[in-house]
Amino acid sequence: MTAFRLPSGGRIDRGRTLRFRFDGRSYTGYPGDTLASALLANGVHLMGRSFKYHRPRGPVSAGAEEPNALVAVGAGARHTPNLRATQVELYDGLSATSQNRWPSLAFDAGAAGGLLAPLLGAGFYYKTFMAPGGAWHRLYEPAIRRAAGLGTVPGGPDPDTYTQRYAHCDVLVVGAGPAGLAAALAASANGARVFLVDEQAECGGGLLAEPEALIEGKAAAAWLAEALAALAARPGVTILPRTTAFGCFAQNFVGLAERLTDHLAAPLPGLARERLWKLRAGRVVLATGAIERPLVFAANDRPGIMLAGAARGYLARWAVKPGTRAVLAVADDSGYAAARDLARAGVAIAAIAELRPHVACETFGLPVRPATAVVGSIGRLRVAAADLRPIGGDSVGGGGVERVPCDLLLMAGGWTPSLHLFSQARGKPVFDAARAMYLPGEHRPGEAPDGLASAGACRGVFGLAACLEDGYAAGEARGGPATGRRFAVSGDLPPAGGFEGLVPGSPARKAFVDFQNDVQAADITQAVREGFRSIEHVKRYTTTGMATDQGKTSNINALAIAAGALGRPMPAVGLTTFRMPYTPVTFGSFAGHARGELFEPVRRTPMHAWAQARGAVFEDVGQWQRAHHFPAPGEAAADAVARECRAVRQRAGLFDASTLGKIEVVGPDAAAFLDRLYTNSWARLAPGRCRYGLMLNEAGFVMDDGVVGRLAADRFHVTTTSSGAAAVLHHMEDYLQTEFSDLRCWLTSVTEQWAVIAVQGPRARAIVAPLVEGVDLAAFAHMSVAECRVAGFPARLFRVSFTGELGFEINVPAGHGQAVWEAVWAQGKAHGLEPYGTEAMHVLRAEKGYIVVGQDTDGTVTPDDLGLSWAIGKAKPDFVGRRSLTRPDMLAEGRMQLVGLLTDAASAPLEEGAQITAAPPRTGMAAIGHVTSAYRSATLGRPIALALLADGRARIGQTVHIPMPGGSLAATVAGPVFHDPEGARLDG
Amino acid sequence: MADLTPADPGPRHILRGPAGGAALGGLIVPDQPCRAAEAGPRAALWLGPDEWLLLGFAAVETPFAVVDVGHRSLGFRLAGPRAAELLAGGVPLDLSPAAFPVGTCTRTIFEKAEIVLWRRAEAAWHIEVARSFAPYLCDMIAAIAAANGIGGQER
Amino acid sequence: MLLIRCPVCAMDRPELEFRHAGQAHVARPADPGAVDDAAWAAYLYLRDNPKGVVAERWRHVHGCGRFFNALRHTVSDRILATYPAGASRPEVAP
């Protein structure tokens, strides 16, 4: 038995002892403990150092709102920083360390920083930035980073698995305290799908720490067990403990972070550590409770100073005495419940300093001093005494202060309803002036947006009976009769009262408002003195409420102090916005399975395995993986590309073009539709023939291009660029559905139906011919298409060229792609056929001046800019983009036009994207264009480039300059076709 | 618990046009959104008001637009008591029997892949996925199953 | 993630299945050649940007594939109505 563990009671399993380590020392605890409760049971209150001043700190709370007791758990890649010790569940072998201390928690060198405290006051970040140039970078930042880190990053990639799940329910109840349990009972009564989630390991909320109260004649714990059993027996009910509703989005879309394995000593391998639920609820009942407020007085941050409700929780839930001699600073009736429970557990109550002049509730004969404030404390690593002063007594620093020894100082400052999720869901908090609290603006069930209701303490309803009844009413189906269900409760001490702001008679220095960010009352009044008026500005200037706890315990006190300094009512100063997540959520949860190989779909073509076996080097093209080049063993990439290009120009090359987008356009109006979507004319294209198609957007700019084959009068096989496939289909569907809906034709994507095997080069016909059945290749002219058989499989054979050589593109059903590819390969061996990759394809097309949309165009380029006016059907009255081609800007001089650039034959290729200047570049000189494509051409034995150049065609023959990393290069402007301008090679 | 197996539905065609309610190969092309009609080995899945996925038709006699997509996608059968739970790892739709009854089919997404999802029985699903997305889909389903302790059939 | 009612599928479906497609009720002129430069530029580029209800196009791209229109309030981000492409804009209380 550890020193501060009560001999009996608590919701722990005393049958098993757990060993754990904290800062290297060994301790023991029980299943059911949190790290905080187990350390307190061992008499350890000092659990961390504060962020800015490195002041010693212990737990203030017993839950998610904890600002002080932040620890790191685990080692190496599983090291997780900034966990709240109040929420870390104990398991055998757990190893945790404190943060923000060096060399040790008890002796921290950085605490000397406390001596610099005046320098680190409100706005120090901003003021420091204004220091003489470079000082921030050289001096302040390194020093501050060393001193003021919040935890350390893990030592490697996260080894754990995280999963995600969509879910749908009729009613989501957030919080399994009395209001939430009652809401879930009511909501599930008629078989509805109900989710009940709670961030703690055990459902029950406040019921877990109610040793005295009876609900319907049963002890609170017994009623809780029965309620949970009843819920679990209903098939529509899902109960998720260890699950935080961290974000509430539009239309009741709620993010839930479920922790699955962190509480286990040895999780089953492979199972997810956390599950992120993406839940859509018909209705949401928020039963998120309220958070107790600390009282703001000088030195209110020592270990051993905690919230009264937390002390009550440690006693009841974990059978831990948080001290032996307590002083309570009370402004709310709930403090007396804590005092009573402590006294019954054998903790001496030295004094109760009651801020209010009178106490209306039962005080159990304890030593209450009305109209008395705690205005300070002493102690080094643990509180040793509290300074009590009668309200209205002498001025600060004067007499009238009584020092009362204690090792536990409890604060009962009243309760702040948890509006976080309500506010995230765009609910508007309203200020209740009489009770000095913000409440949900639309808080009656059914009135809030999207059927989002608040119930219980989160809407200011306190007391067990009231919370149960409020929750039950909120859970009942809307539209049905309200049952007005009552709950008989006795022995409850409901909260009433409360205080916000700086305690009267206390100095503002060292009176901490925001523990985690070390913000004092004095910082807030200073911010107001310096001219800040809005709480949003005060927050950013002082950093109050900006820590990982988002000011759960501090916001209202900060607001009250700011309002007091401004002499304005609290609502006039405003309330800071609550943002998700309610408590930190791991990156792993958000990523889910989308890591590594599963980050993004990797699309591979039907012939991928062949290329892989051949040693191809792949490149990512969007989601596709394409063979970039096929190096021979030991061959450099540039040499491989040059070899592949020579093979195509001299013999033949084999290329996987399967990623080309393909759309089958079918119907009696198919040609009329294409007439409107492409610049070209289609009506007179004979079945069996192909045409290069150019697609514009309505603004007249080139959007896509590709070869279109007419298979029959009413059937076209349209190809698009690989990257444009989805966009082109979307664009076509848009016009077909909304503008040209009179046309009878339909679109079907066949990109993945067909594997495309390109055979290009002077020997292409000789290679393909023996495999083809049903087409006379001798009579199969350039730009023809036929349905036939290739290597025994049904095929669509195109005679097209993207290299300038004689070429075929064999389309076969994707499942036969590899078989046909291998048949062509076998056939081609005798002809010197070689596979080539995307890089050679790019070089070959650039030698011919064939554009790649998206590389040589950028969304501001017209057909004429590219020299493609020939592709415009002049007789057509209209097509998408036509009207725009005659807008003044499209006809103006100075447009960027596609040209070729020739640099010195021995120079390196230009950089794609490089700017072009008219004279050798100087600072301030305007660019007149840019390089769009640049390669070393093996065919021509020199570098070539394509460029968009202002008035480019008029500059042919002129010299331009291109700034490159090693100095500028001169280039001669040329036409964009470098090789075989007559097109003689297309016929082999 | 949940088993993913390749399902070869035979030929596949896309039927487009005002064909809702038409008789075709022994079944009526469904006119109602998100419904599938089955007759023996053949099925017609509503994908849009003028678009159906035809499974198992050797040939399609119709005045409307028909395109052979037999190799465009791959089919999978996912069956078992935890199949819907597994699907919820990637499909954002409500897959409860009330919201997605047997006979429902729709295009939707599974994480970053588009799929066609068809509920053939309370605990048996047919999934069509574009050929190049199939490895991603299968790997993702396997990862979700492992992380959630949803094993294959006990052998 | 919004839940959007597809008027074709007649179901509420998750936003992930949809693609936004710009302002609704911007009809392509029947004879673009008869439209002067200023009016054509306005057709191409000028769009409303109200604080309030907008009519916009969406496509159920990972569902039935259809384009339709929606009325959405730009302050609350609520979709107040959805209706088929070509139908006239319904009256809604903002």
Ligand SMILES: [Zn+2]
């Ligand atoms: Zn739809």
